[in-house]
Amino acid sequence: MFISSAFAQTAPAAAAGGGMQDSLMSMLPLVLMFVVLYFVMIRPQMKKQKEHKAMIDAVAKGDEVVTAGGVLGKISKIGDNYLGIEVASGVEIQIQRSAVVQVLPKGSIK
Numbered sequence: 001m002f003i004s005s006a007f008a009q010t011a012p013a014a015a016a017g018g019g020m021q022d023s024l025m026s027m028l029p030l031v032l033m034f035v036v037l038y039f040v041m042i043r044p045q046m047k048k049q050k051e052h053k054a055m056i057d058a059v060a061k062g063d064e065v066v067t068a069g070g071v072l073g074k075i076s077k078i079g080d081n082y083l084g085i086e087v088a089s090g091v092e093i094q095i096q097r098s099a100v101v102q103v104l105p106k107g108s109i110k
Contacts, residue, residue, distance in 0.1 A: 056097050059083070064104040067095055072109055 059065065063075045065085065076092055077084030083100065086092050 055103060056100055059097075059100060059103060062106075064106065064109045065100045066102040066104060068099045068101050071095075072104070074109060 061075055061078055066072055071087060073085035073087040075083055076086045082094050083097055084092050084094055
């Protein structure tokens with residue numbers, strides 16, 4: 001009474017090669033979405049990682065840095081994987097190189 005009967009409709013006959021074109025057209029939004037994702041998210045992140053690595057490789061003794069935890073200090077020792085940072089006169093801590101977030105201009109820390 002309230003629900004009308006549904007009748008199956010026959011699909012129009014596909015032309016030769018039409019099925020392949022339909023499958024390519026159905027994949028097109030997925031491919032476009034991946035391309036947009038690459039240019040909006042993946043590529044900028046890779047660029048940022050490359051810049052961070054170059055900054056970490058360029059640090060030298062005497063540079064003033066900020067760590068990921070917010071600690072400010074002057075680099076006193078440089079190792080392969082670790083840096084010695086003087087946070088106060090006579091107080092030195094060791095951190096991983098990757099924990100350096102920013103290199104400050106000389107004279108920032110008094």
